[in-house]
Amino acid sequence: MFDRVKQDIKCVFERDPAARNLWDVLTTYPGVHAIIWYRLAHFLWGKGLKWLARFIATVARWFTGIEIHPAAKIGERVFIDHGMGVVIGETAEIGNDCTLYHGVTLGGTSWKEGKRHPTLGERVVVGAGAKILGPIYVGDDARIGSNAVVIKDVPEDKTVVGIPGRIVHKTDDQQRKKREKMAQKIGFDAYGITQDADDPVEKAIYSLLDHVQAQDERLSQLSCEIERLGGARVDMELPNLDDAVLDPDDPEQAAHLHRGVKSDAEG
Secondary structure (H helix, E strand, O other): OHHHHHHHHHHHHHHOOOOOOHHHHHHHOHHHHHHHHHHHHHHHHHOOOHHHHHHHHHHHHHHHOOEEOOOOEEOOOOEEOOOOOOEEOOOOEEOOOOEEOOOOEEEOOOOOOOOOOOEEOOOOEEOOOOEEEOOOEEOOOOEEOOOOEEOOOEOOOOEEEOOOOEEEOOOOHHHHHHHHHHHHHOOOOHHHOOOOOOOHHHHHHHHHHHHHHHHHHHHHHHHHHHHHOOOOOOOOOOOOHHHHOOOOOOHHHHHHHHHHHHHHHHO
16 A cells, blocks of 8 residues: 555656655645545455545545545556545546546446446546546546546547537548648638647537638639630639728728618618
8 A cells, every 4th residue: 555655646746747846745735645545545445444434535525625435446646636626436446547637526327336437547637627427438548628528438548528528539630731721711710729629619610611621622623614614714812801800990891881780770
């Protein structure tokens, strides 16, 4: 048990750049305190001293804000960062080298006895506020985004975001370049966010860009075909989105806006 505690403390320096020294970690990290208390309570639970184990777990919750049932199974080098509001249920299992942030719940969805809490593989990272519910399995090296609600198994090395949790699929380089080209063409910045982000709203925006890209390619093909048949070439240049914003100080645009408001009122 003491060797495990040493590893639990040592892993903090590998995952938290704010950790300065051993004394700092031992005295100011509630996640480390909770794991140490858990190791003792789990040992006593295994020896049949269940009331004492539950009492120690309750005291640990008072001091750390982290609730870990002494019957839960937690592997080596598990780090709970910040920790406030973390709840780990009775039949939950956590593999080696996992990291949990504040507000995480490994909870159950049934009152029936038996396995009712999730199992995390090794090197799983669970973001702040995430809820993993039921007797599901989260594979090795998986990432659970902040505030995600996961109720289904997660394959290894996948990222899950949203409510309910959805697996994020990475975009290949060719598709990413096409999207960037289209965004630049129409003067669109996608709010300054990156393509690799896990924001579902951003994914929807880039889906729209894919649709616009497909339309642009079809129109370009039609333009070439019309020109080949002797027709006039179609101008494929699009105005910048910034140019589409109405300026109230512009008399012509103001008159246009006034006509539009008047039409709506009459309708």
